[in-house]
Amino acid sequence: MKYWVVLLLMQLFSVNVWCQGFGKSEQINHDWFFYPGDTKYAGAEYFDHSGWQKLDIPHDWSVEQIASPGNASCTGFLPGGIGWYRKDLDIPADKEGQNLYVYFEGVYNNSEVFINGKWIGKRPNGYISFMYDLTPYIHWGGRNVLAVRVDHSQSADSRWYTGSGIYRDVYLVYANPVHINLWGVSYVAEVKGKNAALTIQTEINNTTDKPAALTVKQEVFNRENHKVGEVSKSLSLPANCVEKLEQSCTINSPVLWDLDNPYLYTIKTHISQNGRQIDGSETRAGIRTLHFDPDKGFSLNGRNMKIKGVCIHHDAGCLGAAVPKEVWRRRLLILKEIGCNAIRMSHNPQAPYMYDLCDELGLLVKDEAFDEWEYPKKKWITGWNRGIPGFQGSADYFREWAERDLADMIRRDRNHPSVIMWSIGNEVDYPNDPYSHPVLDQEGIGQQHVKGYQKEQPCAERLGEIARNLVREAKKYDLSRPVTAALAGPVMSNETDYPKVLDVVGYNYTEKRYRQDHEKYPDRILYGSETGHGLEPWKYVRDNDYIFGQFIWVGYDFLGEAGPWPSRGSTAGLIDMAGNIKPGGYYQRALWSESPVVYVGTYKPEERNRWLMTNAPAVWNYEKGETIRVVTYTNCQEAELYLNGELVGVRKPYDDETAVISWDIPYISGVLEVVGYNNGKIVSKDKIQTSGRPYALKAVFLEEEHIGKDTMLQMLIRVVDENDIPVVLADNEVTCHLEGPVRLIGLESGDGNVTDNYRDNKQRCRSGKLVGYLKVTDNAGSVKVKLTSPLLQSTEVELSIK
Numbered sequence: 101m102k103y104w105v106v107l108l109l110m111q112l113f114s115v116n117v118w119c120q121g122f123g124k125s126e127q128i129n130h131d132w133f134f135y136p137g138d139t140k141y142a143g144a145e146y147f148d149h150s151g152w153q154k155l156d157i158p159h160d161w162s163v164e165q166i167a168s169p170g171n172a173s174c175t176g177f178l179p180g181g182i183g184w185y186r187k188d189l190d191i192p193a194d195k196e197g198q199n200l201y202v203y204f205e206g207v208y209n210n211s212e213v214f215i216n217g218k219w220i221g222k223r224p225n226g227y228i229s230f231m232y233d234l235t236p237y238i239h240w241g242g243r244n245v246l247a248v249r250v251d252h253s254q255s256a257d258s259r260w261y262t263g264s265g266i267y268r269d270v271y272l273v274y275a276n277p278v279h280i281n282l283w284g285v286s287y288v289a290e291v292k293g294k295n296a297a298l299t300i301q302t303e304i305n306n307t308t309d310k311p312a313a314l315t316v317k318q319e320v321f322n323r324e325n326h327k328v329g330e331v332s333k334s335l336s337l338p339a340n341c342v343e344k345l346e347q348s349c350t351i352n353s354p355v356l357w358d359l360d361n362p363y364l365y366t367i368k369t370h371i372s373q374n375g376r377q378i379d380g381s382e383t384r385a386g387i388r389t390l391h392f393d394p395d396k397g398f399s400l401n402g403r404n405m406k407i408k409g410v411c412i413h414h415d416a417g418c419l420g421a422a423v424p425k426e427v428w429r430r431r432l433l434i435l436k437e438i439g440c441n442a443i444r445m446s447h448n449p450q451a452p453y454m455y456d457l458c459d460e461l462g463l464l465v466k467d468e469a470f471d472e473w474e475y476p477k478k479k480w481i482t483g484w485n486r487g488i489p490g491f492q493g494s495a496d497y498f499r500e501w502a503e504r505d506l507a508d509m510i511r512r513d514r515n516h517p518s519v520i521m522w523s524i525g526n527e528v529d530y531p532n533d534p535y536s537h538p539v540l541d542q543e544g545i546g547q548q549h550v551k552g553y554q555k556e557q558p559c560a561e562r563l564g565e566i567a568r569n570l571v572r573e574a575k576k577y578d579l580s581r582p583v584t585a586a587l588a589g590p591v592m593s594n595e596t597d598y599p600k601v602l603d604v605v606g607y608n609y610t611e612k613r614y615r616q617d618h619e620k621y622p623d624r625i626l627y628g629s630e631t632g633h634g635l636e637p638w639k640y641v642r643d644n645d646y647i648f649g650q651f652i653w654v655g656y657d658f659l660g661e662a663g664p665w666p667s668r669g670s671t672a673g674l675i676d677m678a679g680n681i682k683p684g685g686y687y688q689r690a691l692w693s694e695s696p697v698v699y700v701g702t703y704k705p706e707e708r709n710r711w712l713m714t715n716a717p718a719v720w721n722y723e724k725g726e727t728i729r730v731v732t733y734t735n736c737q738e739a740e741l742y743l744n745g746e747l748v749g750v751r752k753p754y755d756d757e758t759a760v761i762s763w764d765i766p767y768i769s770g771v772l773e774v775v776g777y778n779n780g781k782i783v784s785k786d787k788i789q790t791s792g793r794p795y796a797l798k799a800v801f802l803e804e805e806h807i808g809k810d811t812m813l814q815m816l817i818r819v820v821d822e823n824d825i826p827v828v829l830a831d832n833e834v835t836c837h838l839e840g841p842v843r844l845i846g847l848e849s850g851d852g853n854v855t856d857n858y859r860d861n862k863q864r865c866r867s868g869k870l871v872g873y874l875k876v877t878d879n880a881g882s883v884k885v886k887l888t889s890p891l892l893q894s895t896e897v898e899l900s901i902k
Contacts, residue, residue: 120201120203120231120271120273120282120283121280121282121283121284121285121381121383122273122275122279122280122281122282122284122379122381123199123201123273123274123275123276123279123280123379124273124274124275125203125271125272125273125274126271126272126273126274127269127270127271128187128189128246128270128271128272129156129157129158129269129270129810130156131154131156131187131188132154132155132156132157132159132185132186132187132266133149133150133152133153133154133155133185133186133187134152134153134154134155134159134161134183134184134185134265135149135152135153135183135184135186136153136161136181136183137181137182137183137184138182138184138249139184142184142186142247142249143212143214143217143219143247143249144214144217145216145217145245146217147186147245147247149186152184152186156810157185157265157266157267157269157270157422158266158267158268158269158421158422158423158424159185159265159266159267159422160263160264160265160267160419160420160421160422161181161183161264161265162175162178162179162180162181162252162255162261162262162263162264162265162420162421163178163263163415163418163419163420163421163422163659163859164420164859165178165179167666167668167854167855169482169665169666171255172255172256172479172480172481172490173480173481173482173483173484173662173663173664173665173667174256174258174259174260174479174480174481174484174660174661174662175255175256175258175260175261175262175659175660176261176659176660176662176667176668176669176854177662177665177666177667177668177854178255178261178659178854179255179264180252180253180254180255180256180257180264181252181253181255181264182249182250182251182252182253183249183250183252183264183265184247184248184249184250185247185248185250185265185266186245186246186247186248187245187246187247188243188244188245189243189244189245189246189272190242190243190244191238191239191240191241191242191244192240192241193240193241195240195274196240196241197277198235198274198275198276198277199233199235199274199275199276199277199279199307200233200234200235200238200272200273200274200275201231201232201233201234201235201272201273201275202215202231202232202234202246202270202271202272202273203229203230203231203270203271203272203273204223204229204230204231204266204268204270205229205268205269205270205451205452206226206227206228206229206267206268206451207223207226207248207250207265207266207267207268208226208227208250208252208262208263208264208265208267208421209224209225209226209250209251209252209257209262209264210222210223210224210226210250210251210252211223211226211248211249211250211251211266212248212249212251213232213246213247213248214245214246214247214248214249215232215234215237215238215244215245215246215247216237216238216239216244216245217245218237220232220233220234220237224494224496224497224501225494225497225501225505226252226262227448227449227450228449228505228508228509229268229449229452229508229512230508231273231282234246234272248266250264250265250266252264252265254492254493254496255492256479256481256490256492257479257492257493257494258471258479258493258494258660259471259477259479259480259660259661260413260658260659260660260661260669260670261413261415261420261421261658261659261660261661261669262421262660263414263415263420263421263422264421265422267420267421267422268422268451268452275379276378276379277306277307277308278304278305278306278307278308278312278314278337278371278373278378278379279304279305279307279371279378279379280302280303280304280305280369280371280379280380280381281303281304281305281342282305282511283508283511283512284302284303284304284305285300285301285302285303285367285369285381285383285515286300286301286511286514286515286578287299287300287301287367287515288579288580289351289387291354291356291387291389294352294353295350295351295352295353295354296350296351296354296387297348297349297350298320298329298348298349298350298351299346299347299348300318300331300346300347300348300349300367301344301345301346302316302318302344302345302347302369302371303342303343303344303345304316304335304337304342304343304344304345304371305341305342306337306338306339306340306341306342306343307340308339308340309339309340310339311336311337311338311339312336312337312339312373313334313335313336313337313373313374314334314335314336314337314371314372314373315332315333315334315370315371315372315373316332316333316334316335316345316347316369316370316371316372317330317331317332317333317369317370317372318330318331318332318347318349318367318368318369318370319367319368319370320349320351320365320366320367320368320385321365321366321367321368322355322365323355323363323364323365325366328351328352328354328365329349329350329351330349331347331348331349332347333345333347351365351387354387355387356387356388356389356401357386357387357388357459357462357517358388358400358401358462359400359441359462359463359464360462361462362386362459362460362461362462362517362518363386363387364384364385364386364459364460364517365384365385365386365387366382366383366384366385367382367383367384367385368380368381368382368383369381369382369383383515384459385515385517386459386516386517386518387517388400388401388517389401389402390520390581392582392603392604392625392648393625394618394622394623394624394625394626394646395622395645395646396645396646397627397645397646397647397648397649398627398648398649400464405441406641406642406648406649407441407442407464407627407648407649407650407651408439408440408441408442408649408650408692409440409441409442409443409444409464409466409649409650409651409652410435410440410442410443410444410651410652410653410654410655410656410674411444411446411630411651411652411653411654411655412443412444412445412446412654412655412656412658413446413654413656413658413659413660414448414450414451415658415659415660416428416431416656416677416848417657417659417677417678417846417848417850417858418677418845418846418847418848418858418859418873419845419846419848419873420659423451424810424812425451425453425456425457426804426811426812426813426814427812427814427873428451428453428454428457429457429461430679430802430814431655431656431675431679432457432458432461432463433461434675434679434681435463435655435675436461436462436463437681437689438674438675438681438685438686438688438689438692438693439688439689439691439692439693439694440463440655440692441462441463441464442463442464442465442466442520442649442651443458443463443464443465443466443655444465444466444468444523444629444630444651445465445466445467445468446468446471446526446630446651446654447468447470447471447526448468448469448470448471449467449468449469449509449512449513452512455467455513455516455518455519456516458516458518458519459516459517459518462518463518464518464520465516465518465519465520465521466519466520466521466523466584466629466651467509467510467513467519467521467522467523468523468525468526468586469505469506469509469522469523469524469525469570470494470498470502470505470506470524470525470526470528471494471525471526471527471528472493472494472495472498472525472528473495473498473502473525473528473563473566474495474498474499474558474562474566475495475534475535475558476491476492476493476494476495476496476534477491477493477527477530477533477534478490478491478533479491479492479493482664483662483663483664483665484661484662484663484664484667486664502570503569503570503573506524506570506573506574507573507574507576507577509522510522510574510577510578511577514577514578514580514581519581520581521581521582521583521584521604522574522578522581522582522583522584523583523584523585523586523606523629524567524570524571524574524583524584524585525567525570525585525586526585526586526588526608526629526630527586527587527588527608527630528563528585529560529563529587529588529589529590529592529593529598530588530589531547531588531589531592532551532554532557534557534558535557535558535559535560535562535563535589535592536553536554536555536557536558536559536560536592537553537559537560537561537592537595537596538553539553539591539592539595540552540553540554540592541553545591546591546610546612546613547589547590547591547592547610560592560593560595560596561595561596561597563593563596563597563598564596564597564598564600564601565597567585567597567598567601567602568597568601570583571583571601571602571603582602582603582604582625583602583603583604584602584603584604584605584606584629585598585602585605585606585629586606586607586608586629586630587599587605587606587607587608587610587629588608588609588610590605590607590610590613590617591613594617594621599621599624603625604625604626604627605624605625605626605627606626606627606628606629606630606651607626607627607628607629608628608629608630608631609630609631609632611628611631611636611637611640614626614640614644614646614647615644618644618646625648626646626647626648627641627647627648627649627650628640628641628647628649628650628651629651630651630652630653631650631651631652631653632652632653633652633653633674633684633687633688634684634687634688634691634714635691635714635758635759637650637652638650638688638691638692652674652688653672654670654672654673654674655673655674655675656673656674656675656676656677657669657670657671657672657673657675657676657677657850657852658670658673658677659677662854665854666853666854666855667852667854668851668852668853668854669852669854671852673685674688676850676866677848677850678848678849678850678866678869678870678871679850679871680850680867680869682715683699683701683713683714683715683716683717683718683733684714684715686699686701686733687699687714687715687733687759687760689733690733690734690735690759691735691759693735696734696735696736696776696778696783696784697733697734697735697736697776697784698732698733698734698736698739698774698775698776698784698785698786699718699732699733699734699774699786700718700730700731700732700741700772700773700774700786700787700788701713701715701716701717701718701719701730701731701732701733702716702717702718702719702720702722702728702729702730702731702772702788703716703717703728703729703731704722704726704727704728704729705727705728705729705764712731712758712760712762713729713731714733714759714760716729716731717828717867718788718828719788719828719829720769720770720771720772720788720789720790721769721790721791721828721829722767723767724767724768724769725766725767726766726767727764727765727766727767728764728765728766728767729762729763729764730749730762730763730764730765730772730774731760731761731762732760732761732762732774732776732786733759733760734754734761734774734776734784735754736754736776736777736778736783736784737753737754737777737778737779738751738752738753738754738776738777738778739751739752739754739761739774739775739776739777740752740774740775740777741763741765741772741773741774741775742772742773742774742775743765743768743770743771743772743773744768744770744771745771748763748765749763749765750763751777769790770789770790771787771788771789771790772787772788772789773785773786773787774786774787789825790825791820791821791825791826791827791828791829792821792822792823792825792827793821793827794819794820794821794827794830794832794868794891794892795820795821795822795827795892795893796819796820796821796822796824796892796893796894796895797817797818797819797820797834797887797888797889797892797893797894797895798817798818798819798820798824798895799815799816799817799818799872799885799887799895799897800815800816800897801813801814801815801816801897801899802814802815802816807876807899807901808876808879808901809841809876809877809878809879810875810876811875811876812845812873812874812875812876813842813872813873813874813875813876813883813899814871814872814873815871815872815873815874815885815897816869816870816871817834817847817865817869817870817871817872817887818868818869819832819865819868819869819889819892820868826868827868828867828868829867829868830865830867830868831864831865831866831868832864832865832889832890832891832892833862833863833864833865833889833890834847834862834863834864834865834870834887834888834889835861835862835887835888835889836861836862836872836885836886836887837861837885837886837887837888838861838874838883838884838885838886839882839883839884839885839886840881840882840883840884840901841876841877841878841880841881841883841901842874842875842876842877842883842885843874843875843877844861844872844873844874845859845873845874845875846858846859846872846873847859847860847861847862847863847870847871847872847873848863848870848871848872848873849863849864849865849866849869849870850866850869851864851866872885876901878901879901880901880902881900881901882898882899882900882901883898883899883900883901884896884897884898885897885898885899
């Protein structure tokens with residue numbers, strides 16, 4: 101079987117904000133009141149919240165707390181709990197007659213929402229965006245109170261750090277009673293020759309008691325804002341119903357959305373009644389084709405390619421789960437720098453801006469809905485793989501909410517050209533956690549599992565039944581992409597219908613089964629849905645046409661899934677929490693990059709004499725005369741080594757058995773440089789330099805397109821010696837002093853010690869580096885940041901906000 105996908109996808113826009121796709125929206129992130137705990141009647145209209153903490157959202161209360169070894173290691177020893185949020189809303193009298201909605205991008209978790217004392221709904225899933233109609237309960241022209249109860253008292257409900265609270269944006273949406281439905285504009289396109297034929301679907305919601313005669317017009321604009329397509333159609337919409345209208349138009353000679361040229365169009369939707377526009381939205385669009393083949397792998401726009409992906413969680417170190425778009429933009433650009441071309445949203449839908457960024461930057465996305473189904477997985481409470489596991493988790497509400505959660509993920513994200521697969525689950529088939537099967541009693545099956553067949557555990561055949569229902573639900577809302585899942589136990593799952601109902605099958609850490617399963621199931625489309633880094637997992641992808649890619653665990657170090665106290669989280673990333681590429685990240689870059697690259701690292705060979713390290717740091721500070729092993733991670737044909745301009749390492753060829761070129765040389769201080777060659781010509785260089793003692797601090801703000809209120813400034817801090825050379829062995833404590841309209845959110849070192857306070861104004865640097873996060877609090881003013889450290893020369897950085 102071959103699975104073909106040909107489509108044109110669009111990112112949802114509205115007039116004011118891009119997420120819900122209708123009406124006119126107003127962000128309401130400021131001036132909330134927060135209470136850390138449960139309290140009676142806090143949802144009531146006249147409850148007095150004046151004594152509560154005043155704050156802005158997005159807000160994650162867990163990351164602000166003190167870690168304790170009594171908390172669950174699975175979420176980084178940080179607490180969960182219950183919290184209340186309240187906000188006063190002034191709703192203008194002249195808006196009466198419109199519908200008013202509140203739209204939450206994400207609340208973790210088990211949120212309950214009240215308006216003026218009226219309970220209007222609950223959403224257990226902490227990653228799903230959702231909306232409520234406030235219209236019947238509003239005091240037009242008066243004070244209104246929005247209240248949200250968040251119940252994360254089951255703090256060990258995940259294997260990683262989730263955060264707690266209203267950790268994404270919130271909007272009020274004003275709309276005509278007849279309007280585009282939530283996430284109601286979508287379309288696909290069939291690319292025929294030089295043109296693209298669009299089929300646009302618009303869901304329209306008539307909330308009135310009268311039928312409505314409407315005209316729906318779609319206009320398509322290219323990146324240069326020239327109109328390239330238009331279609332209009334009339335319909336009569338019955339009272340109190342939602343109907344879907346299909347329209348078709350042609351785009352001549354479209355520019356295809358691609359990784360190197362993520363070209364985006366704009367679709368403008370106009371809904372008119374009696375000649376007057378009553379609603380509209382804007383949708384960015386990317387035209388491209390996908391092809392998945394069991395023998396040849398994956399093609400984008402007809403070009404066969406390997407997916408070089410990473411898995412990511414949604415936190416960013418000291419920011420917890422409340423991460424601004426600016427921070428993830430930097431993070432995604434760093435991933436592209438090391439050759440990454442795809443992101444796996446593990447293991448849940450992420451903030452809407454993440455998909456916008458992937459559309460804009462040219463990154464493929466595997467969107468994922470669930471980490472567990474009807475039964476919970478083990479969650480380690482006192483240390484990774486130690487102690488007695490707990491069984492809290494999202495399985496508590498899976499049976500009731502799964503299909504709706506999956507539908508909402510797809511409806512929200514289906515218009516992003518970056519999204520190429522829907523994943524309905526991650527490792528839900530891990531043998532005996534919780535499902536089991538008699539095949540686990542067989543010897544030599546080569547399948548990771550705990551014990552053998554456990555007949556008291558849930559029966560594995562159930563996996564196929566659940567998967568079939570989820571796939572059916574997914575295809576109600578999108579037929580243009582394959583449905584996939586990440587299998588941890590393919591040997592067991594192969595005894596069920598689970599893989600059979602999937603369009604594309606991902607294997608986690610079971611690369612050695614690729615060949616035999618490809619031969620046994622020749623129509624199965626296979627890829628590495630989760631792999632380790634390094635050469636061996638990559639070779640399985642590189643050397644087999646039928647394996648179309650890999651998603652490495654993980655792109656960034658993350659909070660949670662921690663080891664014993666005082667571990668802060670996982671250090672499995674190619675990049676640390678502060679955004680510093682690790683040596684292993686440079687090694688992966690050499691495997692992935694399509695441009696010539698070299699990296700130089702060093703270590704004492706007696707430490708691990710028999711192995712060529714793939715995580716050698718870029719350090720050139722040792723004792724004179726010591727024998728030091730110098731390694732280069734490169735994709736060049738040859739490399740040679742220079743010290744202070746003198747050749748000290750003869751030119752050596754690339755070694756495909758290790759992907760490492762090495763030399764052992766006596767240490768002399770100075771400049772160490774590796775030069776890479778292709779076809780006898782220099783194509784890449786990298787160097788490191790001996791540094792002196794820490795002498796001074798240096799800092800710079802990363803550039804932002806627009807700086808105003810709420811912008812998250814990112815400040816890179818470095819320790820240098822007297823000659824301005826970075827001191828990579830420095831670990832000085834740095835103190836941050838601020839003046840002007842800015843607030844320090846945290847200083848991130850990337851260190852793994854959870855007992856450090858990363859949100860005060862003092863932090864020890866790691867490898868001579870820190871990143872500071874500063875939130876702008878006004879639209880104008882002068883910001884001055886002074887950085888000091890004992891015995892070091894201080895530095896000041898200034899910034900004007902206009």
